[in-house]
Amino acid sequence: MLPTNLAHPMTVHFPIALLLVAFLFELLALSSKSNPLFSKIGFYLLLTGTLGAVAAVITGNLFTEEFTGPLGSVKETHEMFANITMWSAIIASLLRIFIEIKKNTNTTLKLIAFTTLLIAVIAVSITGYYGGSMVYDYMLPGK
Numbered sequence: 064m065l066p067t068n069l070a071h072p073m074t075v076h077f078p079i080a081l082l083l084v085a086f087l088f089e090l091l092a093l094s095s096k097s098n099p100l101f102s103k104i105g106f107y108l109l110l111t112g113t114l115g116a117v118a119a120v121i122t123g124n125l126f127t128e129e130f131t132g133p134l135g136s137v138k139e140t141h142e143m144f145a146n147i148t149m150w151s152a153i154i155a156s157l158l159r160i161f162i163e164i165k166k167n168t169n170t171t172l173k174l175i176a177f178t179t180l181l182i183a184v185i186a187v188s189i190t191g192y193y194g195g196s197m198v199y200d201y202m203l204p205g206k
Contacts, residue, residue, distance in 0.1 A: 081112030141193035
């Protein structure tokens, strides 16, 4: 069995990739309204990216140690943006599920879901930056 401290590093890349690509497919869907496939692909990528974000936050909370000093400050910022990512992805997913189930064509609701996904994408990018900073600026040998 793998050590539990590897659970977080093994899960973090999925929400980054899935949410970013979901956003790209939603952009394609906006620019190509005649092809509903882009929106459907974006929807499923959003759902799996949201599940990945939840897994990354859970593994980060359960299996990473506490840090103090400058590294502790970076970790707190990383955690804050990770939670913003997770919750905005959950909200975007719930909105998109509602839109799909109800076959809702309300453009305002779709715009809110798209904007919430954009927030998740920005937040996951910032989260990744701070996570990388923790590893490469503080945790690698020689730092």
